[in-house]
Amino acid sequence: MSSTTLALVLLGAPLVAFFIALVVFRKNHVAAMATVLLGGATTCACALTLLATKAGAPAEQASRAWLHAGGVDIHFGILLDGKTLIMGAAVGVITLCVQVYSLSYMSHDQGRGRFFAFLALFEWAMLSFVYSPSLMQTFVFWELVGLASFFLIGFWHKKPSAIAAAKKAFIITRIGDVGLFIGLILLFQTAHTLDIQTLNTLSFDASRIELITLLLFVGIVGKSAQFPLHTWLPDAMEGPTPVSALLHSATMVAAGVFLFARFHPLFMQAELTLTIVLCIATFTAVLSSTMAMVATDMKRVFAYSSISQLGFMLMGLGAGSLFAGYFHLTTHAIFKALLFLCAGAFIHEHGTNDTVAIGRNGGRNQRIITLGLIVGGGALAGFPLLAGFFSKELIIHALHDKPLFLAGAYLASFMTAYYTFRVIFLVVFPNKDSAVEVEEEPADSHDDHHGSAWPMHAPILLLTAAAIALGWFGDSIATTLGLENPPISIPEMAPAIGVALAGILIAWFDFGRKSAPQTGFVFKIKPLYTLFKNGWYLDAIYKKVFVGAAQAVAGLLFGTENHVLDKASDGIGQGTLQIGSATTMAQSGRLPVYIGVAVVCFAAVMIVLGLEIMR
Amino acid sequence: MSYDFAIAAVVTLAGALLAISQANILHAVFGLAISLVGVAGIFFTLNSPFVAIMEVLIYVGGIAVTMIFAVMLSSVTNPQEKENVGRRLMAAVAAGTFFVGGALVLHHAEFADGKELLNSEHSLQAVGVNLLNRYNLAFETLSVVLLLAIVGAIVIVRKEPAMPADAEEEAA
Amino acid sequence: MTLEGTLLLALMLFCFGIYAVLARRNLIGILIGVELMLNAANINFLAFSHFIPTDPAVAKIIVLVVIGLAAAEAAIALAIILKLYRQRSSIDVDAMTLLEGTGAEEASDE
Numbered sequence: 001m002s003s004t005t006l007a008l009v010l011l012g013a014p015l016v017a018f019f020i021a022l023v024v025f026r027k028n029h030v031a032a033m034a035t036v037l038l039g040g041a042t043t044c045a046c047a048l049t050l051l052a053t054k055a056g057a058p059a060e061q062a063s064r065a066w067l068h069a070g071g072v073d074i075h076f077g078i079l080l081d082g083k084t085l086i087m088g089a090a091v092g093v094i095t096l097c098v099q100v101y102s103l104s105y106m107s108h109d110q111g112r113g114r115f116f117a118f119l120a121l122f123e124w125a126m127l128s129f130v131y132s133p134s135l136m137q138t139f140v141f142w143e144l145v146g147l148a149s150f151f152l153i154g155f156w157h158k159k160p161s162a163i164a165a166a167k168k169a170f171i172i173t174r175i176g177d178v179g180l181f182i183g184l185i186l187l188f189q190t191a192h193t194l195d196i197q198t199l200n201t202l203s204f205d206a207s208r209i210e211l212i213t214l215l216l217f218v219g220i221v222g223k224s225a226q227f228p229l230h231t232w233l234p235d236a237m238e239g240p241t242p243v244s245a246l247l248h249s250a251t252m253v254a255a256g257v258f259l260f261a262r263f264h265p266l267f268m269q270a271e272l273t274l275t276i277v278l279c280i281a282t283f284t285a286v287l288s289s290t291m292a293m294v295a296t297d298m299k300r301v302f303a304y305s306s307i308s309q310l311g312f313m314l315m316g317l318g319a320g321s322l323f324a325g326y327f328h329l330t331t332h333a334i335f336k337a338l339l340f341l342c343a344g345a346f347i348h349e350h351g352t353n354d355t356v357a358i359g360r361n362g363g364r365n366q367r368i369i370t371l372g373l374i375v376g377g378g379a380l381a382g383f384p385l386l387a388g389f390f391s392k393e394l395i396i397h398a399l400h401d402k403p404l405f406l407a408g409a410y411l412a413s414f415m416t417a418y419y420t421f422r423v424i425f426l427v428v429f430p431n432k433d434s435a436v437e438v439e440e441e442p443a444d445s446h447d448d449h450h451g452s453a454w455p456m457h458a459p460i461l462l463l464t465a466a467a468i469a470l471g472w473f474g475d476s477i478a479t480t481l482g483l484e485n486p487p488i489s490i491p492e493m494a495p496a497i498g499v500a501l502a503g504i505l506i507a508w509f510d511f512g513r514k515s516a517p518q519t520g521f522v523f524k525i526k527p528l529y530t531l532f533k534n535g536w537y538l539d540a541i542y543k544k545v546f547v548g549a550a551q552a553v554a555g556l557l558f559g560t561e562n563h564v565l566d567k568a569s570d571g572i573g574q575g576t577l578q579i580g581s582a583t584t585m586a587q588s589g590r591l592p593v594y595i596g597v598a599v600v601c602f603a604a605v606m607i608v609l610g611l612e613i614m615r
Numbered sequence: 616m617s618y619d620f621a622i623a624a625v626v627t628l629a630g631a632l633l634a635i636s637q638a639n640i641l642h643a644v645f646g647l648a649i650s651l652v653g654v655a656g657i658f659f660t661l662n663s664p665f666v667a668i669m670e671v672l673i674y675v676g677g678i679a680v681t682m683i684f685a686v687m688l689s690s691v692t693n694p695q696e697k698e699n700v701g702r703r704l705m706a707a708v709a710a711g712t713f714f715v716g717g718a719l720v721l722h723h724a725e726f727a728d729g730k731e732l733l734n735s736e737h738s739l740q741a742v743g744v745n746l747l748n749r750y751n752l753a754f755e756t757l758s759v760v761l762l763l764a765i766v767g768a769i770v771i772v773r774k775e776p777a778m779p780a781d782a783e784e785e786a787a
Numbered sequence: 788m789t790l791e792g793t794l795l796l797a798l799m800l801f802c803f804g805i806y807a808v809l810a811r812r813n814l815i816g817i818l819i820g821v822e823l824m825l826n827a828a829n830i831n832f833l834a835f836s837h838f839i840p841t842d843p844a845v846a847k848i849i850v851l852v853v854i855g856l857a858a859a860e861a862a863i864a865l866a867i868i869l870k871l872y873r874q875r876s877s878i879d880v881d882a883m884t885l886l887e888g889t890g891a892e893e894a895s896d897e
Binding site for chain 2: 592596599600602603604605606607609610611613
């Protein structure tokens with residue numbers, strides 16, 4: 001089978017599965033789940049085959065014109081290059097893991113067939129986005145990814161907080177999408193082509209490309225949850241945990257970073273944009289780490305860490321190292337999916353999101369899951385020789401000549417190590433005597449029917465293995481991307497390792513050792529704690545500023561509507577009625593009069609005509 | 616100017632005058648019949664004997680006679696038009712305006728060379744052949760229209776089941 | 788006998804028809820006027836085909852079709868007249884003013 005056919009199968013399988021699961025097996029959950037699982041397995045197999053056979057080969061593109069409009073062909077198709085192959089494989093594997101995991105996690109949900117259908121839709125949208133060869137397709141599936149995530153975050157549509165979170169995610173990413181859309185249109189207007197490969201070879205006028213890339217970056221900020229549009233991501237965990245695992249790793253948030261990587265040559269032409277990217281990414285990484293340090297909800301900690309890790313990726317990309325950012329995107333996808341699946345398993349078992357409560361409830365007795373948590377956490381913290389370690393080193397290496405951002409990166413990775421091991425220690429070494437209060441007690445009424453264990457354990461084990469091993473595949477990933485894996489000497493690595501170990505040590509002091517207070521050092525600085533706990537009050541500020549402004553505008557419009565437009569339309573209506581009743585006077589209903597008028601008018605026309613001819 | 620045309624024209628106009636001026640509607644229908652015979656004569660002078668025969672057959676023999684039936688069935692109680700000079704004057708003005716306009720156009724219009732074409736033997740055959748070949752659609756449509764007219768006329772005049780008087784008033 | 792003469796005759800016939808339609812109050816009288824107008828049109832068709840070189844069969848076919856339509860029309864019209872007479876005992880057009888719009892009715896609908 002040619003690679004194009006394989007890619008088509010890869011894209012088609014989830015779509016077909018989606019339709020079958022949603023339409024044909026609407027009542028039959030088991031069949032729907034089986035269909036989606038089959039589709040996911042097919043996609044995963046195709047993606048891995050493609051990666052294995054095409055790695056290092058030159059880029060290949062197949063597309064078909066969908067619309068000819070004014071000399072421009074809008075193409076839909078497939079672009080196979082290094083970035084696509086790696087991302088496609090990551091999406092395929094993680095989605096399959098999440099689907100298998102959901103077999104158990106969602107085993108008693110009333111709408112699990114629908115859930116699986118949306119998982120398939122999500123996968124299809126993301127893969128089509130990743131494999132897109134044209135701007136149009138990119139934008140269409142970018143939006144579809146957002147739509148699918150909207151469905152999934154709001155999956156429990158009877159839960160008001162889930163609906164609110166879904167709406168928030170959709171609206172906030174939409175703000176970024178406006179920027180992206182304008183950027184894409186400008187890009188098309190400048191380059192007169194929709195073809196991404198062609199675009200990436202062009203060089204542009206400096207100010208123009210700066211504007212375009214800035215607008216593209218606005219879209220990335222929304223999708224990849226960077227400051228100031230990051231507030232949707234922590235709330236997005238209102239959806240089922242498998243969704244969070246998918247959303248935070250390979251799909252949705254990864255789309256933003258992938259877009260950056262996709263247009264990397266364009267971004268490299270824009271100095272100003274790169275600086276702005278670095279500023280925002282660094283600030284976001286630090287900001288969200290501070291929030292993660294005080295969050296008690298396990299999923300929330302990981303959600304904040306996603307934001308901060310996405311910041312790391314963008315720092316790498318913004319510093320000019322495509323490989324560093326992309327590698328971190330891949331490793332992060334693996335270990336973040338792992339962490340969320342572990343969190344989901346804990347939550348499923350103990351009926352609470354609170355880390356402390358999970359620990360006291362005997363979370364560490366779930367050995368496999370605890371192992372997954374430790375490995376995934378270690379990888380996130382940059383513990384030496386785990387997946388995240390290598391990619392983070394690369395990013396820090398890329399930043400070496402930018403001291404300010406380098407300091408930010410160190411600070412963020414210190415905090416990352418601290419809050420990650422805070423979670424690990426709280427689960428592994430619960431201290432019932434510590435002063436810390438449990439914010440959310442385990443739900444007593446939690447239903448006891450759990451699905452069988454293996455669908456949860458198998459993906460976690462697989463991802464654990466990947467999180468350990470993936471770091472060593474840096475060279476082959478670099479080859480696939482057609483890039484160099486820069487060698488980093490041990491002394492160069494030392495500071496980053498030191499920072500990470502310091503973070504772990506302090507976490508040990510605060511949470512791990514016997515008779516540790518388990519509150520953390522931030523807790524002692526009350527104002528800072530409150531600030532972090534409330535997410536720097538950004539939500540409140542947004543509410544005040546944007547919602548207030550929107551309400552003011554709405555009030556103004558309401559007034560206009562009531563006092564101006566209503567009056568005007570009423571007036572028009574009344575006027576029409578008046579004219580109507582006036583003209584009814586002329587309607588005598590007497591046929592001869594009507595005919596007579598018609599005859600006279602016609603005669604008049606003839607007379608005019610006759611006189612015209614005479615002249 | 617040939618006499619036959621003149622005679623036909625005079626008969627036509629005289630009949631038409633009768634048809635529009637007679638207060639008694641029955642007389643008016645007779646006037647129409649006379650006028651139609653005159654029109655048939657004109658058709659004859661225009662080298663269309665077949666059409667002229669059809670005119671007499673259908674119009675005079677069919678339509679005019681049907682009208683007489685209708686008159687007898689309906690207006691027997693009130694055959695006389697009431698005097699209404701104003702109305703007639705208005706109608707005359709409208710018709711007169713129309714005539715002036717038409718005459719103006721006619722006077723100034725330029726037609727192609729108006730030579731009479733007198734030799735059209737086989738014209739009846741041409742009509743028949745064309746009617747059944749080229750203008751088949753018109754022919755068939757006409758037959759359908761006539762059928763519908765017959766059915767429609769029957770449906771319209773058919774006696775309906777008695778309706779209550781007030782309901783009929785409302786429907787009206 | 789010329790084209791203009793024939794057309795003038797048709798025009799006069801047509802105006803007679805108009806006059807009948809407008810002046811008559813009796814529905815049958817109006818029908819008579821309509822028939823006069825139709826015949827005027829027929830005369831025009833045949834006159835043009837007679838004086839201007841063209842396919843002579845076309846005009847004849849048109850006239851035949853018109854005659855047929857007139858027959859159908861007369862049948863329907865007379866049926867309607869009979870029906871009206873049965874319902875209202877009158878075929879006076881001046882009595883048929885149901886299409887009349889009165890401002891008062893409109894206002895009362897509001």
